[in-house]
Amino acid sequence: xxxxxxxxxxxxxxxxxxxxxxxxxxxxxxxxxxxxxxxxxxxxxxxxxxxxxxxxxxxxxxxxxxxxxxxxxxxxxxxxxxxxxxxxxxxxxxxxxxxxxxxxxxxxxxxxxxxxxxxxxxxxxxxxxxxxxxxxxxxxxxxxxxxxxxxxxxxxxxxxxxxxxxxxxxxxxxxxxxxxxxxxxxxxxxxxxxxxxxxxxxxxxxxxxxxxxxxxxxxxxxxxxxxxxxxxxxxxxxxxxxxxxxxxxxxxxxxxxxxxxxxxxxxxxxxxxxxxxxxxxxxxxxxxxxxxxxxxxxxxxxxxxxxxxxxxxxxxxxxxxxxxxxxxxxxxxxxxxxxxxxxxxxxxxxxxxxxxxxxxxxxxxxxxxxxxxxxxxxxxxxxxxxxxxxxxxxxxxxxxxxxxxxxxxxx
Amino acid sequence: xxxxxxxxxxxxxxxxxxxxxxxxxxxxxxxxxxxxxxxxxxxxxxxxxxxxxxxxxxxxxxxxxxxxxxxxxxxxxxxxxxxxxxxxxxxxxxxxxxxxxxxxxxxxxxxxxxxxxxxxxxxxxxxxxxxxxxxxxxxxxxxxxxxxxxxxx
Numbered sequence: 001x002x003x004x005x006x007x008x009x010x011x012x013x014x015x016x017x018x019x020x021x022x023x024x025x026x027x028x029x030x031x032x033x034x035x036x037x038x039x040x041x042x043x044x045x046x047x048x049x050x051x052x053x054x055x056x057x058x059x060x061x062x063x064x065x066x067x068x069x070x071x072x073x074x075x076x077x078x079x080x081x082x083x084x085x086x087x088x089x090x091x092x093x094x095x096x097x098x099x100x101x102x103x104x105x106x107x108x109x110x111x112x113x114x115x116x117x118x119x120x121x122x123x124x125x126x127x128x129x130x131x132x133x134x135x136x137x138x139x140x141x142x143x144x145x146x147x148x149x150x151x152x153x154x155x156x157x158x159x160x161x162x163x164x165x166x167x168x169x170x171x172x173x174x175x176x177x178x179x180x181x182x183x184x185x186x187x188x189x190x191x192x193x194x195x196x197x198x199x200x201x202x203x204x205x206x207x208x209x210x211x212x213x214x215x216x217x218x219x220x221x222x223x224x225x226x227x228x229x230x231x232x233x234x235x236x237x238x239x240x241x242x243x244x245x246x247x248x249x250x251x252x253x254x255x256x257x258x259x260x261x262x263x264x265x266x267x268x269x270x271x272x273x274x275x276x277x278x279x280x281x282x283x284x285x286x287x288x289x290x291x292x293x294x295x296x297x298x299x300x301x302x303x304x305x306x307x308x309x310x311x312x313x314x315x316x317x318x319x320x321x322x323x324x325x326x327x328x329x330x331x332x333x334x335x336x337x338x339x340x341x342x343x344x345x346x347x348x349x350x351x352x353x354x355x356x357x358x359x360x361x362x363x364x365x366x367x368x369x370x371x372x373x374x375x376x377x378x379x380x381x382x383x384x385x386x387x388x389x390x391x392x393x394x395x396x397x398x399x400x401x402x403x404x405x406x407x408x409x410x411x
Numbered sequence: 412x413x414x415x416x417x418x419x420x421x422x423x424x425x426x427x428x429x430x431x432x433x434x435x436x437x438x439x440x441x442x443x444x445x446x447x448x449x450x451x452x453x454x455x456x457x458x459x460x461x462x463x464x465x466x467x468x469x470x471x472x473x474x475x476x477x478x479x480x481x482x483x484x485x486x487x488x489x490x491x492x493x494x495x496x497x498x499x500x501x502x503x504x505x506x507x508x509x510x511x512x513x514x515x516x517x518x519x520x521x522x523x524x525x526x527x528x529x530x531x532x533x534x535x536x537x538x539x540x541x542x543x544x545x546x547x548x549x550x551x552x553x554x555x556x557x558x559x560x561x562x563x564x
Contacts, residue, residue, distance in 0.1 A: 026561075029554065032490030033497075042491070045471035049498045052464050056505035060512045068516030228459040 030263050037151065038260065043158045050151065054142050061138040062131075062217055070130030074114040079122050083110050086121075096298040097121050115343045118301070124294035127214060127339055128287055135217040136282055137275070139181040144274040148266035153258055160256070166242025167201050167253040168193065175202055179210040183371040184286050185278060186210065187378065196382075197251025201242060203375060204386040207367035208393055209238040214290070214339040219359065222346035226356050233360045237397050245389065289370035297333045297340065306332050320395070322402035322411045323358045324350050334362045353410040357401050365394050419553060420483050423476050423492055426546055430499065431473025433539035437466025454536035461538070465502055469540060472498035484557075493554065496547040502540035 003011075036042040079099075088094045090108040095101070098119040102109040111117040114126035146152050156170030163172050171192055179186025183206055190202040211219070211234065219227055246253065300306045310328035317328045326348045334341035341362045345355065367375065367390075375383045405411025433455075439445040440455045441462035448455040456462040472495045479491030514532035517523045524532070 027486050029486060029490060029493060029557070032487045033494055035487065036490055036494050042475070042494070045467070045475075046494065046498070048464070049468040049471065049501055052468050053501045053505055055460075057508060060505070060509045064512035064516065068512070069522070072522070225458075228463070 034150075034154070034260070034263055037154045038157045040158065040161075043154070047155060047158055050146070050155075054146075057142060058135070058138050059220055062135040062220065065134035066131050066217065066221065070126070070134070071113075074122070074126040074130050075112070078126070079111070079114050079117060082119075082121055092302060095119070095302060096295055100298060100301065115340075116347070118294070118298055118340070120291050120294045120298070123340060124291045127218075127294075128290050131217040131221070131339065132214040132282075132290075135213040136181045137279065139213050140275045140278045141271065143177060143181070144271040144278075145266055147274070148264065148270050150261045150263045153260045156258060157260060164253070165246070166205075166239060167246030167249070168198055168242070169253070169256040170258065171256060172198070172202055175206060176210060179206045179212065180216065181213045181278070182282050182286055183207065183210065183212050183367060184374050185281060187371060187374040190378070194254055194256075195252050197249050198253055199378070200249060200251075200382055200385065201245045203378065203382065204245065204389050205238055205242055207371055207375060207386060208241070208364045208390055209234045211363045212338070212368070212371075215342060215363065218339040218342045222343055223355060223359060226352060226359070229356050230359050230363070233356065233401060234363055237360075237364065237393070241389075241393055241397070285374070286370045289368070289373065293368070293370075294340070300333070301329075320402065321357060321361060321398045322405060323354050323361070324348060327354075327358045327361075331358070331361055331365060334365055334368075338362055338368050351410070353405045353408075357398070357405065357411070360401060361394065361398050364390075364397060366390065416483050416553075420480050422549065423483075423495075424480055426543070426549075427473050427476025427480070427495070429473070430476060430495070430543055431470055433543070434466050434468070434470025434473050436539070437462045437469055441466060449536055452535040452537060453539060453542060456538060465538075465540070468498055468502055472496075472502075489553070489557065493550055496550040499540055499543050499547040503538075503544040506538045506541050 037046050082098050083089070086094055086098045089099075089110075090101075096119065098121055099111050099117040100119065101111055101117070111122075114122045114130070117123050146155075152174065156173050158170070159173050160170030163169055174192060175186045175189035178189050186206045187203055190199045190206070193199050193202055211231075219230065223230070297306075306329050309332050310325070313332070314325040314328050317323050317331065318325055323331075327345060327350070330341040330344035330348075333344070342359055345358050345362065348358075350358070366372075372383075375386060402411055436445070436448065436455055440448050440457040441459060443457075448457075456465060475491045475495035475498065479488045479495065482488045483492070510532055514524060514529045517525070517528075520528075
């Protein structure tokens with residue numbers, strides 16, 4: 001049986017009259033608040049407030065566990081116990097696994113805190129459990145909460161215009177924020193971007209300008225007063241070099257279409273599942289690299305490779321970047337452990353501005369080894385190109401920060 | 412729906428001006444134009460995070476209150492008033508959370524704080540955001556009123 005168009009329309013009318021209720025839709029308060037969060041005039045101050053809350057809770061929660069309890073547990077009990085029971089004090093295995101310590105008048109001087117011991121079982125475990133775990137736990141909890149409430153798509157819409165200037169679109173905010181927890185899931189999340197150009201720009205910017213939760217945790221611990229300046233320099237660099245990459249990288253940066261859901265009450269089970277999944281992912285993928293990195297740093301220090309590199313490269317560090325020669329060692333070791341490199345920097349005597357420069361350099365200088373492995377998984381050509389960009393960025397941006405310091409009279 | 416609410420408008424106007432003034436004061440203290448400010452029950456933070464970033468948030472909250480005064484009962488305008496209160500709750504909530512996390516560990520004294528040390532953490536002075544918190548809660552009454560009225564309609 002074939003129906004003509006008029007009959008079909010009649011049937012459609014009949015069905016729609018029976019199934020659809022027509023009425024006047026009244027905007028609810030939730031709708032009104034939803035609209036406020038996507039309009040730039042009101043949405044930007046709200047975004048600033050939400051990010052303030054995010055970082056305030058992050059800092060207080062991580063500080064509560066790390067400074068309040070874990071530092072004590074690890075320094076007063078774990079380190080002391082390991083120093084007592086691990087055999088071969090002063091030997092190479094002891095130095096790699098427990099405590100590199102120091103030598104004074106031929107005598108081995110044991111470290112008095114886990115951060116300076118540089119052993120896999122001391123610094124490695126302390127950073128992973130004592131610093132990173134509370135930091136990424138609260139970070140992923142807050143992120144899951146914002147996702148479940150329905151704020152993240154609104155943030156994506158709000159920031160879309162700005163991110164288009166650097167060849168990305170609003171959803172690039174997801175890998176960016178994820179990377180603040182750990183760069184590894186951030187790199188994986190670049191797959192939500194449509195084109196090769198976008199994925200390359202995003203991956204490169206994440207690897208260079210976004211410090212991970214471990215690094216932020218250590219920065220909060222050792223240079224809390226300089227955090228604002230360090231993050232500001234990284235944010236400015238993110239946009240400057242994103243803009244440049246957008247101009248020079250060939251390819252397309254398409255628009256995106258997004259369905260903004262209404263605000264919803266978050267479900268505890270959803271949040272728990274997301275946090276758990278991300279934590280397990282971090283411990284499975286990133287943690288082995290953290291421990292391995294710690295071991296390799298120890299070996300390189302013992303073989304005096306880092307000291308040698310530090311001597312060779314020190315003219316660049318002093319002359320071009322304007323930081324003391326002693327920072328060369330931590331900056332080179334940062335490839336393996338950015339968090340520990342920040343901790344090492346904090347023990348070197350330098351001006352505030354030099355400290356800001358040095359910590360920014362640690363962040364931008366090279367992706368950590370876990371991120372490096374993840375980028376390799378995304379394609380070796382992209383990795384090589386990203387590294388080439390990175391080398392140029394470190395040299396230019398590091399020099400630029402030094403010049404700014406000279407002009408301000410603080411470098 | 413075009414019901415007049417002069418008392419509500421007056422209340423939120425005063426609250427908006429006060430909130431914006433405190434936000435401005437945060438920024439002045441942070442920039443260093445005004446020295447660290449502690450008076451009786453109140454202490455204005457002067458660090459870049461609490462004073463600078465927090466000041467912008469508090470200033471925004473004040474401006475949201477003032478922006479929502481015209482046509483107070485119109486849903487989008489009322490949304491601004493509610494959002495202003497939410498911003499204050501967020502700021503005050505963060506400040507209270509800081510107090511809680513500082514009150515429990517014992518520092519050099521021991522694993523946990525003593526009872527007196529724990530209680531002392533909650534003594535004044537408080538930040539303006541915490542002091543404004545109870546006044547911002549009034550918006551809940553207006554949300555409730557509005558919901559009841561809409562249900563009747």
